[in-house]
Amino acid sequence: MAECEHVHEGPAGLTGRDLNHALSQADDRCARAGERMTQPRRRALALLLEAGRPMKAYDLIDIFGEDGRAAKPPTVYRALDFLSRQGLAHRIESLNAYVACEMGERRHAAAFLICDCCGATEEIEPFAPERVQAAAADAGYLIDRVTIEAHGRCPACL
Amino acid sequence: MAECEHVHEGPAGLTGRDLNHALSQADDRCARAGERMTQPRRRALALLLEAGRPMKAYDLIDIFGEDGRAAKPPTVYRALDFLSRQGLAHRIESLNAYVACEMGERRHAAAFLICDCCGATEEIEPFAPERVQAAAADAGYLIDRVTIEAHGRCPACL
DNA sequence: CGATGCGTGTTATAATGTATCGTTGCTTCT
DNA sequence: AGAAGCAACGATACATTATAACACGCATCG
Incomplete structure (x- = not known):
């Protein structure tokens, strides 16, 4: 994460x-x-919901036990795979991290704005899905899954 | 890579x-x-050019020496970072792999069609860059780099 | 010259992700 | 109820991917 001079709290997660x-x-x-x-x-x-931002698998592993003990990696990876399959969370490939889904719908395509300064992310509607399909069709591909991750700076870090 | 019943050569790379x-x-x-x-x-x-398809860093490491000896990881990672910075190669986040750039221009944005069956990839023009910027602007983000990776099947594997 | 910067080679280690195996606890079928 | 089938779990071990740190060489430039 490229630091910036701003110091501020990242996005808050859910509580209570x-x-x-x-x-x-x-x-x-x-x-x-x-x-x-x-x-x-x-x-x-x-x-993930408490964090309100992308979390690394091993960060979750470290804090997984309610008693403060770490989990075994497969426990967490399996859970994350499940949540991704259900659309309850998404994997952010360019960060090797996972984030709770902010949209309501089940199993939707996702896209992200990612702040390289503070780590905040915003889930947005994937843009131009029809143009993805068109570009793929031109090349003869049939697409089932698209990763879109835009890196930059969030409003607080500009 | 989810196998499919088709068996065929992937895309050929450059030679001679x-x-x-x-x-x-x-x-x-x-x-x-x-x-x-x-x-x-x-x-x-x-x-990368010889391979003509995405290569894992450790695949390159294994075959790096002209004499058949492996390279040390930092040697290859540094080279790949350099090539990415120059736009001579691209990292494909969803594969943890690298591919030689197929476009001529320096330092351009890239997007990929990726076959989950045979591993072929096609570099395409990023679609709707203006809509990325618009979506980012709505959220107050300033974007400098966008990852777009569409997974599916190539014509040969359909 | 001496200092600075950049790239390299090397060693070691960190971070990320999976295979496998035995067990447990549902659900379903009889 | 009892047994079979299946999905998920926990644990151990291991595989893969990536970086830190440090010493050296060589070019450039004041």
Whole structure:
């Protein structure tokens, strides 16, 4: 992360009632999808929601245990894979990090604005999906998944 | 890489005169930019051009020495960083891999179509750059670099 | 010349991600 | 209820990807 001279708090995550509400909604979504929201999956989501910004897998591993003990890597990676499959979280490839989904819908495409100064990210609507498909069709490709990550500076770090 | 039933050769890379020509052009570009095309940098670029598809850093490390001996990781990572900075190669975040640039211009934005079956990639013109900037402006971000990677199947693997 | 900057080679280590195996706890079928 | 099948878990070990730190060489420039 290229530091900048600004020092400020990153985006706050969820706490208390907001957090519980978001977790309950995730529970519902899983139930409707016939998927199981197990303890480690829920814990991983809670940590992402609390953080409110992208978290490295090993950061989660370190703080995973409610008692302060670390988790085993596969526990967290499995949970993150699940959350990504369900659209409850997204992997940010250019950061090797994961972030809770900010949109409501299940299994949607995502795009991100990422601040290289403070680490804040903003999930945005993927732009020009039709032009992706058009470009792919020109080359004869059939696309099922698109990664879009725009790096720069957030308003607070400009 | 999710296999598919098709078996076919991936895209061929450059050889012989074509390879030397491409390397000479890279030499020229570096000279004009006041950068040094050193031996390891040139070797890394040659390997990428020969491969004609994305290569993992450790694949390059293994075959780096002309005498068949492996290189040390920092040697290759430094060369790849340099090539990326110069726009002579691109990093593909979602593959942890690197590919020689197929466009002529220096330091341009890139986007990729990636076949999850055979590993072929196609570098395409980034679509809708103005819409990226617009979306970023809405959120107050200033963007300097955008990663766009579309995964699917290439014509040969459909 | 001496100092500075950049690139290199080397060693070591950090950070990130997976394979595998045995177990547990549902769900479903009879 | 009992058994079979399956999904997820926990644990160990390991594989892959990437960087830190330091010494050296060589060019440039005051």
